Amino acid sequence: MKIVILGAGQVGASVAESLVSEHNDLTVVDLDATRLRALQDRLDLRTVTGSASHPSVLVEAGIEDADLLVAVTQSDETNLVACKIASRLFNVPRRIARVRATDFLNDEKVLGPEGFEVDLSICPEQVLTDYIVKLVEFPEALQVLDFAGGRVSLVAVRAYRGGPLVGHPIRDLRQHIPGVDTRVVAIFRKDAAVAPDGNTAIEANDEVFCLAATKDIRQVMRELRRMDQPVRRVMIAGGGNIGLRLARALEDDYSVRIIDHNKRRCEMLAAKLDRALVLNGDGTDEELLEQESIGEMDLFVAVTNDDENNIMSSLLAKRLGARRVVALINRRSYVDLVQGAQIDIAISPAQATIGKLLAHVRRGDVVAVHSLRRGAAEALEAVVHGDRDSCRLTGRRIEEIELPPGTNIGAIVRGEEVLMAHHDTRILAEDHVIVFVTDKKILPRVEKLFQVGARFL
Amino acid sequence: MRINAVINYLGRVVILFSACLTVPFGFSLLLDDGALHAYDEAIVATLVAGSALWAATRRAREELRVRDGFLLVALVWTVLPAFAALPLFIYLPAMSFTDAYFEAVSGLTASGATVLSGLDQLPPSLNLWRGFMIWLGGMGVIVLAVAIMPLLGVGGSQLYKAETPGPMKDTKLTPRIAETAKGLWLVYFALTMLCGLAYRWAGMNWLDALMHAFTTMGLGGFSTHDASFAYWNSPKIELVAVVFMLIAGVNFATHFLAWRKLSLQPYRRDPEASVYGLVLVASVVGIALYLRAMEVYADFWTALRFAAFNVVSIATTTGYASTDYNLWPIFAPLWMLFLSSFVSCSGSTGSGVKMVRAQILFKQSFRELLRIIHPKLYRPVKLSGHAVENNVVFAVLAYAFVYISCLSLGTLALTASGLDAVTGLSAAVASINNMGPGLARVGPATTYAGLSDFQTWICTFLMLLGRLELFTLLVVLTPAFWRK
Numbered sequence: 001m002k003i004v005i006l007g008a009g010q011v012g013a014s015v016a017e018s019l020v021s022e023h024n025d026l027t028v029v030d031l032d033a034t035r036l037r038a039l040q041d042r043l044d045l046r047t048v049t050g051s052a053s054h055p056s057v058l059v060e061a062g063i064e065d066a067d068l069l070v071a072v073t074q075s076d077e078t079n080l081v082a083c084k085i086a087s088r089l090f091n092v093p094r095r096i097a098r099v100r101a102t103d104f105l106n107d108e109k110v111l112g113p114e115g116f117e118v119d120l121s122i123c124p125e126q127v128l129t130d131y132i133v134k135l136v137e138f139p140e141a142l143q144v145l146d147f148a149g150g151r152v153s154l155v156a157v158r159a160y161r162g163g164p165l166v167g168h169p170i171r172d173l174r175q176h177i178p179g180v181d182t183r184v185v186a187i188f189r190k191d192a193a194v195a196p197d198g199n200t201a202i203e204a205n206d207e208v209f210c211l212a213a214t215k216d217i218r219q220v221m222r223e224l225r226r227m228d229q230p231v232r233r234v235m236i237a238g239g240g241n242i243g244l245r246l247a248r249a250l251e252d253d254y255s256v257r258i259i260d261h262n263k264r265r266c267e268m269l270a271a272k273l274d275r276a277l278v279l280n281g282d283g284t285d286e287e288l289l290e291q292e293s294i295g296e297m298d299l300f301v302a303v304t305n306d307d308e309n310n311i312m313s314s315l316l317a318k319r320l321g322a323r324r325v326v327a328l329i330n331r332r333s334y335v336d337l338v339q340g341a342q343i344d345i346a347i348s349p350a351q352a353t354i355g356k357l358l359a360h361v362r363r364g365d366v367v368a369v370h371s372l373r374r375g376a377a378e379a380l381e382a383v384v385h386g387d388r389d390s391c392r393l394t395g396r397r398i399e400e401i402e403l404p405p406g407t408n409i410g411a412i413v414r415g416e417e418v419l420m421a422h423h424d425t426r427i428l429a430e431d432h433v434i435v436f437v438t439d440k441k442i443l444p445r446v447e448k449l450f451q452v453g454a455r456f457l
Numbered sequence: 458m459r460i461n462a463v464i465n466y467l468g469r470v471v472i473l474f475s476a477c478l479t480v481p482f483g484f485s486l487l488l489d490d491g492a493l494h495a496y497d498e499a500i501v502a503t504l505v506a507g508s509a510l511w512a513a514t515r516r517a518r519e520e521l522r523v524r525d526g527f528l529l530v531a532l533v534w535t536v537l538p539a540f541a542a543l544p545l546f547i548y549l550p551a552m553s554f555t556d557a558y559f560e561a562v563s564g565l566t567a568s569g570a571t572v573l574s575g576l577d578q579l580p581p582s583l584n585l586w587r588g589f590m591i592w593l594g595g596m597g598v599i600v601l602a603v604a605i606m607p608l609l610g611v612g613g614s615q616l617y618k619a620e621t622p623g624p625m626k627d628t629k630l631t632p633r634i635a636e637t638a639k640g641l642w643l644v645y646f647a648l649t650m651l652c653g654l655a656y657r658w659a660g661m662n663w664l665d666a667l668m669h670a671f672t673t674m675g676l677g678g679f680s681t682h683d684a685s686f687a688y689w690n691s692p693k694i695e696l697v698a699v700v701f702m703l704i705a706g707v708n709f710a711t712h713f714l715a716w717r718k719l720s721l722q723p724y725r726r727d728p729e730a731s732v733y734g735l736v737l738v739a740s741v742v743g744i745a746l747y748l749r750a751m752e753v754y755a756d757f758w759t760a761l762r763f764a765a766f767n768v769v770s771i772a773t774t775t776g777y778a779s780t781d782y783n784l785w786p787i788f789a790p791l792w793m794l795f796l797s798s799f800v801s802c803s804g805s806t807g808s809g810v811k812m813v814r815a816q817i818l819f820k821q822s823f824r825e826l827l828r829i830i831h832p833k834l835y836r837p838v839k840l841s842g843h844a845v846e847n848n849v850v851f852a853v854l855a856y857a858f859v860y861i862s863c864l865s866l867g868t869l870a871l872t873a874s875g876l877d878a879v880t881g882l883s884a885a886v887a888s889i890n891n892m893g894p895g896l897a898r899v900g901p902a903t904t905y906a907g908l909s910d911f912q913t914w915i916c917t918f919l920m921l922l923g924r925l926e927l928f929t930l931l932v933v934l935t936p937a938f939w940r941k
Contacts, residue, residue, distance in 0.1 A: 002632075025632035042613060046632040062632075 001025070001361070004066045004092075006052035006082055007066045007073035010330055011098060011124055014350030015070055015357060018371070020045055023444075027061045030073075053081040055089060068361065072098040072122075080104070080116040087117040096357055100241065120360055124353040128328070129245040131352050132301060134324060135345065136250060139228045139298070140221050142207065142345055145370045146214070146411040147381045147434050153214045154185070154370070154379055154434075160225040161204040171198035173223060181182055181420040182212035182220045185410040185436035188373065193406065193438035209372075209379075211410035211434060213418045228323075231298040235259070235322070237283030237313045238304030239269045242328070246301065251276040258294055259283050283313035286320070295321030302327045307334055311343065318342050340451045353362045362447055366430060378443060379410075381434045384427055386452035393433065399423040404445045406438040458939070461517035463529045468511030470602050474540060477505035480589055481544065485582035488664075492580035493549050506540070513874045524938065526615035530599055531933040534921055537598060538562045541590050544901035548583060549573075555910045562917045564590030565598070566924035567806055569678025569893030570916065571775035572906040576683050581664050584681045588671035594924070595675025595806035596645045596709070597621065604638035619929045620628045622803050622811060630710055644712045645806075649674040652701040657692040673701045676806045678776025678893040685901065686766065686779040695779055696767045706733065706773040708804035728841040729802040729812040737772060740796055744789050751786050766787075772796035776893025778901035790896055794883060799888045808891035808923050810860055817845060817853045859927050864889055867919050874911050881921050884908075888919035 001024050005012050014038065020026055026045035027054045030036050036047035063069065069086045071079035078387035079097040086092040097111075099121040104110050111118040129172050134144040142156040151218050159166050165173060170184050187194040188207040194200060202208060202224070212220045234250055236243050239260030247258045247269070256276035260266050263280055270278040281288040283302060288368040294300065300317035302310035306331050314325040319342075326345045329335045335346045358378075365383040372379060388395035392402075398409055398421055412419045413422055413432040419425055426434060438452035482496035521529065542561035546552060553837045563570045575586060593601065593831050599620040614634040628639045653670035657663060670754050672679045682688035686695060704712070707730050713724040724730045745757065745764035754760040763780050770777040771793040799815035801807025810818075814835055815829030820838045828834050839846035867885035873877060876898070884905075894901040899908070905916065922930050932938055 022633070027632050040629070044633050044635075046629040156828075360896070 001067060002062065002066045003068045003070065003361075004029065004058070004061050004063050004086075006030075006069070006071040006079065007098075008032065008039050008047070009072070009074060010350055011072045011353060012070075013039055014354055015043060015072060016043055018354055018358065019361060020128070025062075027066075029057060029061050051078075052107045053078045053085065055085055058082070058085065058090065060096065063092060066092050067094065068092070070093045070357065071096065072263070074444065076101050076104060079230065080111075080118065083118045084116045085185055094119050094360065096122065096360060098122050098124065098361065100125060112391055114178050122353060122355070124243040124349055125245055127353045127356070128242050128303075128347065128349055129249055130244060131244075132246055132303075133249050136231050136234060136254065136299060138217065138221065139231050139324060140225055143372070144217070145379065147211075147411070148380075148418070148432050150214055150413050151413060151416075151418050152211060152434060153217045154209060154211050154410070154436075155217055156372070157208050157210065157221055157224045159202050159204055159206045159208055163223060163225040165223040166202055166225075169199050169201050174239055176223055177219055180212065180216045180219050182210055182216060183410050183420045185209050185211055185379075185408045186377065186438055193377070195406070195438075196408075209436060211420065211436075222236055229298070232290055233257075233297050234299045234301065235289075235294065235297045235317070237300070237302040237317075238310070238328075239265050239278070240303065242303045244269060244272060246303065247276045259288070284309060284316060286316060287316060289320055296321040300325045300447060304328075307331050311338055314343050318344075362443075365450065366447075376438075376440055378440060379434065380437070380446075381413075381432055382450045384429055384431050384433055386429060390452045391429075391450070392431050393427050395426065397424050397426050401427075401449075403449075404442045405444055407446055408436045408438075410434045410436050458528070458941075459517065459519045459521065459525050460528075462519045462521060463532065464510050465514040465517050466521065466529050467532050467536065468507050468509070468514065469606060470598065471503060471507030471510060471536065471540065473507075473551040473602055473606065474537055474598070475507055477589070477593060478503060478540075478544070478586075481582045481586035484813050485580065486584050488581055489583050490580035492544070492582050495548035497545055499540070502543060503540045520731070521615065523615050526619050527929055527932055527938075530616060530619040530925065531930050534565070534600060534925060534930075538565055541565055542754040544583060544586055548580070553910070555913050558905070559905065559913050559917050560587070561590065561681075562920050563929065564677065564679065565594035566891050566920045567591045567595040567675040567677040567774075568807070568888065568891040568920050569672065570895075570899070570905050571893075571919070572904055572913070574683055574904050574906065576681055578683075581681075584679075585664070585668050585671075587679045588668040588675075588677070589682075590737065591677030591679055592649065592671035592677035593675075595677065595705075596642060600638045601642060603635060604642050620925070622808070622926050627759070630713055640713050640717075641709050644716055645674065647716075648701070648704060648712070652697070655697045655701070656694065659697045660689065660691055661694060668746060670701075672777075673698055673775065674705045674806065676702065676705050676773055676775045676808075676891075677768070677802070678775065680850055682725065686777050690779075692762055692842040695762065695785050698767050698777065699765055702769050702773045702775050702777075703734075705775075706801045706805050706807045708802045709806075710804050711802075726841060727802075731804055732816060733800060733802055733812050736796070736800060738768060739879070740772065740792065741768045743767055746770060747789060749783065753785055768793055768796070770864075772800040773805075773891050774801055774809055776887075778894065781900065781902040783900035783902060790883075794886050794892075794896070797892045798886065809889075810857065813840065814853045814856060816840065817850055818857055821850050821854065831852070833874060856927065859931070860889070863922055863927065868917060870915050871912055874909060874915075876908075876912065884912075884916055885919060888916040889923040890925045891920055908923070 003024055003026050005016055005028045008028050008403040016026055016028055020043045028045055033049045040047045048061045063086055069092045071082045073079055076099050081393050083095040083097045086095055095118055097118045100123055101255055109115050111121055138144050145154045184196050185297050187196050208224055210220050230319045233255045236246055236258040243258055247256050258276055259279045259281055261282050266278050266280045285454050294317055300322040302314045304310055310327040314327040318325045324344045329346045335348050338346055355370045358365045366380055368381040370379045384393050386394050409421045411421055411434045478500045485493045485832055538558055538561035542557035545560055546557040560572055597620045599616050603617055617634055649670050652673055653666045656666035656669055668681050711723045711727045716937055741764050745761040748754055748760040749757045766779045767782045774797050797809055799810045801809055803811045803813045817838055824836055838850055864885055868882045871881035880897040884899045887893055887895040899905055
């Protein structure tokens with residue numbers, strides 16, 4: 001596929017990184033030649049320096065025969081104009097734009113066919129806010145992801161000593177919670193994937209990925225670890241776009257404090273927020289944290305735009321007694337460094353936001369993709385088409401399907417009904433199948449499973 | 458330093474090279490020219506050596522870093538000539554290893570300096586191998602390897618940068634490096650075929666046409682005849698040669714773009730092409746007039762014919778001759794030597810400083826002059842309307858300094874070991890510019906066979922330096938490169 005990416009910032013770079021392969025021809029456009037050179041030294045792609053919305057620059061980037069445009073520059077306006085131009089002048093079939101301002105999203109006409117002709121708009125800040133809000137709702141989970149319009153959830157939980165199921169094989173799960181159907185799709189033990197079957201025993205400190213109907217999630221988690229008290233008090237360090245969105249999403253149900261070092265920003269925050277407390281100061285200021293009774297906080301979230309600051313302030317918060325700390329960390333090497341040690345959860349914005357985009361790029365009818373474990377694993381939801389002869393999934397029982405190693409079918413959604421995958425579950429056409437893949441390298445083979453053979457089309 | 462990974466890749470390139478050796482083998486089989494025994498042993502030896510290198514290090518699966526890339530390129534270019542020399546070494550028992558290695562380096566670096574005489578009596582397949590070496594080395598062995606072997610994305614583009622000539626290599630033609638390398642080789646291949654057909658049309662036999670198509674497009678200069686192009690004495694053949702030498706002296710990336718867009722616009726946008734054309738036309742006409750004025754030739758048109766062929770041949774660093782230009786008044790051959798050091802465009806199969814560096818040096822010097830008059834002047838160096846970054850200018854300045862130093866040291870070493878000034882200087886210039894014949898004792902009518910072993914090694918080293926654009930080879934020789 002020929003893909004043109006506009007913007008070589010954090011989102012652009014991580015999109016490029018997850019798409020670069022022998023099957024994709026990537027061209028990245030940015031104004032900053034230094035940044036482009038760094039990207040080109042690292043990845044096998046072509047770069048063009050110039051203004052991303054100018055037709056001549058787009059032509060130089062090969063937009064004329066591009067299959068996909070991903071406009072993720074800093075500026076909403078540039079992204080929108082680029083999509084419009086790509087559609088009108090160059091007939092690019094698919095266009096994705098990053099749109100931050102909610103004003104653009106309020107009216108469908110703005111992005112629709114009469115407007116800027118954007119097929120998919122993504123807002124990284126909103127995705128991250130949703131991610132963190134989920135963590136507030138499920139304080140025990142490392143990550144909660146939705147499939148099939150929210151009917152199915154995938155939770156990542158770290159198993160703790162003392163959880164009822166820890167030390168027991170997975171097959172016991174059913175006896176523990178008789179009314180609930182769930183499925184363990186993957187276990188990561190010391191950063192290596194363990195292929196789970198009924199006899200695999202869950203050990204303390206394992207990272208367990210479970211699929212279940214959304215309503216059952218809480219019960220499933222209870223089996224793996226002691227339940228924490230529900231979150232009541234949240235402190236947010238950093239009042240940027242994410243901090244503000246997060247505070248607004250949480251302020252009605254929780255007690256929220258938000259810290260920003262910029263006075264004028266604080267005024268703005270205070271104007272937009274009703275119940276949250278806005279504090280002017282530094283998230284790494286020990287005195288301020290103590291003063292605001294950091295020890296009482298159920299959750300401390302560091303979301304400034306500076307990795308080092310986020311790490312330092314959350315380490316400090318943890319030491320001062322915050323129950324759980326979450327840090328936003330862009331640099332992948334930092335994420336590996338701190339996650340699970342003192343910082344409970346390190347969120348990589350790029351990885352969190354890329355899923356929606358990946359769903360658009362994958363072959364086959366893929367509805368949702370979630371990139372997990374910093375891009376190494378992936379959970380995807382795809383629709384099965386065709387019949388027994390044309391597709392390798394349709395009409396077959398799960399035990400009959402030859403899955404590549406490291407792949408696990410977790411659940412099937414048929415209309416409104418959620419079916420956990422068992423060996424005798426039969427897959428029908430138009431089912432949504434949720435698949436967990438522990439190694440990114442085998443993704444092409446998984447995609448192939450969902451493709452309908454050409455001879456039957 | 459990831460030595461094992463480097464050796465692993467080296468092994469793969471050597472295995473690939475053994476496949477190249479089957480070309481003359483096939484021809485020898487076809488023509489039954491009695492040189493078969495020279496190739497089968499060479500192929501087996503190359504294959505065994507390559508496989509041994511590969512097998513010994515097959516566990517090393519690390520990706521190459523920038524530094525490893527330089528080492529690999531330097532190793533490839535010093536090791537491959539040894540294997541390339543095997544057929545010559547085996548077939549001609551009288552030939553020393555020094556001479557065989559020199560001949561192979563001269564071939565792979567597309568220089569065209571030879572130690573062999575009696576070319577007309579050599580088996581055709583051996584001459585074809587000499588031409589084929591030039592053709593392979595002209596576009597680059599590594600580029601070929603990147604094109605047809607999955608040498609990994611990033612590692613591949615580092616290697617590509619280390620081998621391809623020119624100061625600015627960040628602009629890629631296609632998103633993936635393997636596609637770029639494939640595209641360049643495809644254009645190169647197509648032009649070579651076209652060149653071969655044109656030679657055939659102009660009157661060469663098929664074998665000569667093929668061999669000369671290889672050496673023309675590689676800008677090498679090996680011929681199948683001791684007399685080079687004087688053997689045919691045909692204006693038509695010379696015309697074909699001039700046209701294709703001119704084509705090969707232009708950046709192949711520009712050819713590639715022109716071919717893909719099916720328009721001539723890329724040539725207009727190429728900052729080098731126009732100056733390249735202009736300098737060559739002016740030099741040809743100027744030297745023709747000069748030769749006529751000095752009464753070397755009786756009429757202007759004959760003077761123009763010989764000037765056109767020999768000036769283009771030497772300036773593009775090919776090294777064919779249609780007459781012994783050594784006998785011309787000394788100004789003409791000196792001017793030709795001077796041209797050879799900068800006329801070829803970057804990304805072409807020619808060598809020397811390259812037109813784009815010459816342009817940058819010229820404009821930078823002019824900028825300094827203007828700055829004396831207007832001390833507050835702000836004026837970037839521009840190429841086709843785009844400002845060149847200062848760090849590129851600095852790199853070019855350093856390049857020029859290193860080039861002059863290598864040239865001077867080479868000349869000094871050659872004269873110190875007993876050569877006269879003209880021979881020494883011209884041999885050094887001809888070697889570092891990958892041009893081939895020099896003047897006086899190494900002129901177009903003679904060969905490099907008269908040099909001592911020491912002098913031959915100096916020339917060999919200079920040819921490698923020139924082909925790898927100095928820094929790629931020199932960096933491997935610095936202590937800092939090896940420090941952990």
